[in-house]
Amino acid sequence: MARKKVLKLAFIGGGGIARYHANYFSRHDDVSIAAVADICDASLKHWKDVLEVPGYTAYQEMLQEVKPDLVSICTPNYLHYKPALDAMKAGAHVFIEKPMAMNSRECRNIIAAGRKLNRKISIGFQHRLDPRVQFISQAVAEGRFGNILQSRVYCHRRRGFPNWGVFGQKALQGGGCLIDIGVHALEMCWYTVGRPQPVAVSGNAWTYIGNDPKKAKDVACRWPGWDTETFDVEDLAVGQIRFDDGSIMALECSFAMHHEEEGMNFTIRGEKAGAQLDPLKIYTDDYGHMVNIEPSFIPETEIWETKIRGVIDHVLHNGPNLAPAEDGLVVQQILDGIYRSARTGREVAVR
Numbered sequence: 001m002a003r004k005k006v007l008k009l010a011f012i013g014g015g016g017i018a019r020y021h022a023n024y025f026s027r028h029d030d031v032s033i034a035a036v037a038d039i040c041d042a043s044l045k046h047w048k049d050v051l052e053v054p055g056y057t058a059y060q061e062m063l064q065e066v067k068p069d070l071v072s073i074c075t076p077n078y079l080h081y082k083p084a085l086d087a088m089k090a091g092a093h094v095f096i097e098k099p100m101a102m103n104s105r106e107c108r109n110i111i112a113a114g115r116k117l118n119r120k121i122s123i124g125f126q127h128r129l130d131p132r133v134q135f136i137s138q139a140v141a142e143g144r145f146g147n148i149l150q151s152r153v154y155c156h157r158r159r160g161f162p163n164w165g166v167f168g169q170k171a172l173q174g175g176g177c178l179i180d181i182g183v184h185a186l187e188m189c190w191y192t193v194g195r196p197q198p199v200a201v202s203g204n205a206w207t208y209i210g211n212d213p214k215k216a217k218d219v220a221c222r223w224p225g226w227d228t229e230t231f232d233v234e235d236l237a238v239g240q241i242r243f244d245d246g247s248i249m250a251l252e253c254s255f256a257m258h259h260e261e262e263g264m265n266f267t268i269r270g271e272k273a274g275a276q277l278d279p280l281k282i283y284t285d286d287y288g289h290m291v292n293i294e295p296s297f298i299p300e301t302e303i304w305e306t307k308i309r310g311v312i313d314h315v316l317h318n319g320p321n322l323a324p325a326e327d328g329l330v331v332q333q334i335l336d337g338i339y340r341s342a343r344t345g346r347e348v349a350v351r
């Protein structure tokens with residue numbers, strides 16, 4: 001009997017999200033978690049004691065000794081690029097957490113290296129796997145909406161600065177709410193409307209609470225006491241993206257904003273129909289009436305399970321790549337454009 005193929009997996013970065021990954025990967029008997037690399041001793045201790053995974057402080061040493069088939073890259077954003085290149089050079093395929101990198105130049109270089117070395121690259125975008133997103137995107141692909149005219153997507157927290165990690169430091173993260181959580185909303189809505197090519201972007205970004213020590217101390221919120229000293233990223237960002245099919249997307253995201261709307265949602269407006277993600281509805285005209293279409297049952301799906309199983313199947317069994325690096329690049333081009341437009345005060349071409 002042929003022996004079952006087992007994927008040898010290693011992590012670079014063993015913090016919050018890596019442990020989340022490990023929880024899902026360890027459900028599958030065709031995966032063996034071989035090692036983790038982290039510069040933090042407490043993190044390595046957790047992996048050794050709780051997850052029984054051996055640790056390295058230098059990821060290069062881990063790559064040399066362990067020779068993993070797949071490396072899950074779960075470091076802060078500024079450390080996606082080099083570890084991804086090094087892992088691919090060491091013979092591994094890579095699964096890079098979102099955002100793909102700090103900017104589109106880094107994304108292009110990662111894609112070029114992957115092509116040259118014949119490595120597979122997946123990005124940690126999970127919201128496109130939500131069955132509600134799949135429902136609407138299938139309807140879009142089948143022409144139910146006609147031409148898409150406009151969409152609006154948001155990812156808002158009224159007061160939700162991460163009080164761990166380096167999420168408030170531009171040099172290490174590339175930005176604030178836009179690159180950290182706006183990226184989820186953007187990739188989800190862009191995927192739903194059929195992944196059109198962006199041509200121009202305008203936007204703005206503001207910092208008005210995150211760097212205020214009084215607010216971090218005196219106003220109750222779910223993650224109080226974030227580091228205001230090093231905080232130099234945006235609290236609120238908005239963008240408008242023009243696509244080559246003539247449609248426009250409005251994106252809003254916030255770590256902090258004085259308003260009620262929380263969480264993530266989108267609406268899309270097409271010539272023949274519109275839709276809303278939550279609660280899920282398609283708005284159209286039928287038999288001389290305006291009608292709303294709502295599925296009567298949506299199965300409960302763990303999108304993380306779909307995402308992790310998808311990566312295993314892609315690498316081990318040549319299954320589809322659910323979030324290819326080319327998608328990571330386009331999303332990053334839009335993020336870059338919004339930051340550039342915020343700096344220059346004008347609409348910028350996407351490059």
Ligand SMILES: NC(=O)c1ccc[n+]([C@@H]2O[C@H](COP(=O)([O-])OP(=O)(O)OC[C@H]3O[C@@H](n4cnc5c(N)ncnc54)[C@H](O)[C@@H]3O)[C@@H](O)[C@H]2O)c1
Nearest residue numbers: 013014015016017037038039040043074075077097098165
């Ligand atoms: N897909 C999602 O929903 C999702 C959710 C949260 C975070 N993320 C992404 O995952 C990444 C990590 O986020 P997190 O929340 O786990 O952050 P975290 O701060 O909890 O973990 C980062 C880890 O990287 C380690 N690290 C730093 N420098 C290193 C180096 N040189 N070598 C090895 N390890 C190093 C840190 O010690 C830390 O343990 C970010 O890019 C973030 O955007 C994705």
